Amino acid sequence: MAKARPEALSRYLVEDPAALVAALEANLELRHGKTTRQRRTFLDTFDGSLYRKGALLAASRRGKGWELTWSERGRGPRASASCERLPTFADTLPAGPIAAGLATVVGIRSLLPIAEIQGRVRHLEVLDKRRKIVARLSLAEYDPKDAATSLLRLEPVKGYGAAAATLRALLAGLEGVSETHDGELERACAAAGRPVGVDPSEFRPRFGASDDTGEAIRQALGRLLEIVRIHRDGTVRDLDSEFLHDLRVAVRRARSILSLLRDYLPKRPRQRLAAELKWLGGVTGPTRDLDVYLLKLDDYRAPLSAPVQGQLDPLLELLAKRRRQEQKRLARALRSQRFEALLERWQDFCEEPRKEPETASLEVRETAGRLLRKARKRLLRKGRAISDESPDEALHRLRIDGKKLRYLLELFRSLFPASDMKRVLRALKGLQDVLGDFNDLCVHQQAIAELAAELDDANALMATGRLIEHLAARAEGERQRFAERFADLDSPRLDEIFRRFEGRGAK
């Protein structure tokens, strides 16, 4: 058994709780605390960000409200707070250590109840000769009782590592007591049959180098379909803006696969699915655009003077109102017959195809190399043609080409050395960030100008004018950074990596 850190929690499965308590009483100074009925709801973001950061947020009923406890996974609780309602976003909690901890981890994602346990918990305190608590034990019997086993938690007290070590040694020698690594959350999730701490929007298909291209594409599209399905409910219920975003990214990836790999796919079914995905991209677009305005506006207006910032409130209200309307429309679309039919069509497409072109049986590694080279070549050709005089439009088109290359790289990631992939993706991300910000700033100037025309408020109009000026200046700044970022991608080092992708050049 690995030596546990002094303050780390230990957990044990206990077959006979009564025998355990008797054995502890015979060897230790033990104080019996309360026995409580416990019902704990674990909260996390949809993508399990708290769990992946090693944090655990649990809520229990306390009077009419809730008591929240924040712990580091595998450690005792670090902080607690009470609240009237379960928090949905980090900023819905009063200021304090939990709110501060949440803000750094969850960002703009909402907190959702992900698992619940209930049962009876006996609390025991291990005392030293001063009758000071040197370790805490809690013995939980959860419903439904699984295999008549109880869970014992040993929570050491800081600075009393020796007492915890003695206790661990005692427990290790007891029969019917065995150490386990799973805590309540893991057990509750296992019982509910849901994975814990997994990002449900992760797209990392794994291919073998000699897999058929057609088969590989179907596998990838199948995973994307799954992502869309998982995110539909949260998008309809509008739990946070990331549900829609992740759903849209999956749709965009799928569309991009259908278009870039069209030569390897059956023609008619591909066209039909692509047309429906285009519709889906269209109906989900307006809400996402408004989300982005709303998310960015605080950042945009921060450098403006306080009075001007205040005068922009009507614009924010208008955006929020528009968003509510668009969200309704979006929710309707995602509950429609047409959407159901789309999912079915998508599913069919991922299953065994009828009329595949011969190219579908080519090895995926070869296909990948060829497509990547083509996509990069195109990006370089267009990028090199860009000068200070080029219209904004040229940069926007370049961004689309960059995105296509990025999707291809991420699709075929498993086929190539991780270090090469990392380097290429980093260079590309640098470029895409500049182009993305530039595009946002241009589009947002336009959109804000159009919205401002509807505002019946002179001050707000003036303020939007200021805002647009400010955005234009920022866009210019992004443009200046373009050449530098583009050079990272247009480098001999990357030439070499792409040659390797194609199976040419030194390994």
Add this chain to the structure above:
Amino acid sequence: MKIFACYSIKGGVGKTAAAVNLAWQSANGGARTLIWDLDPQAASTFYFRIAAKVKGGGKKLVRGKTEIDPLIRGTDFLGLDLLPGDFSYRKMDAALESTSKPARQLARLLEPLADEYDHLILDCAPSISRTSESIFVAADALLVPTIPTPLSLRTLEQLANHLRKKGPKRLRLMPFFSMVDRRKSLHREIVANADKRFLRTAIPFSTLVERMGIHRAPLGAYAPRCEPALAYEALWREALARF
């Protein structure tokens, strides 16, 4: 991390009782709290049933030769830890004197704790000395328990004058009335005429506070709704609100 020093030039004014109970209030409010018992008598350490011993001695600790974290003990209360007192703290002045910048030394020692705790409460030994100078530099607020008598007010004035001339500008002086006996007209008069530097909540004289030595626990643990416990709660809220 905000640092509150419970400090008084005079002894026996309810300083340790305030440090222990305010630290409990802080932790109970959800803040990660550490109390450092700087008094060689180690009374707050005693209240928390913790051994009054610092491994390696106070001198090494003060000079920065001992790592602080392993010395910290968890109390019986969630979110409240204690750095124990030690009899060797009686030589703290000399230990500080042997460092390169004695006045800055405590602040330097406490820096690594800033990420671990939201509030640090220093339970200081009575006196005005090299150690108190170092405390003034490290602390954000000086909580000064004051018994409502003319002599105590005079001592407070001495402290205020000293801080005005030599104290760091950022340090907030927060005196409050302690051990107030409402049966005494003198106490009532002085409390009623207090200037605005004083926190408005006064801690009443109470045998319940004295009984902390028998229970060996903060008031909140055994009499959370009693008058002095509620007074500490209000006092703590008031002290926080001054930031």
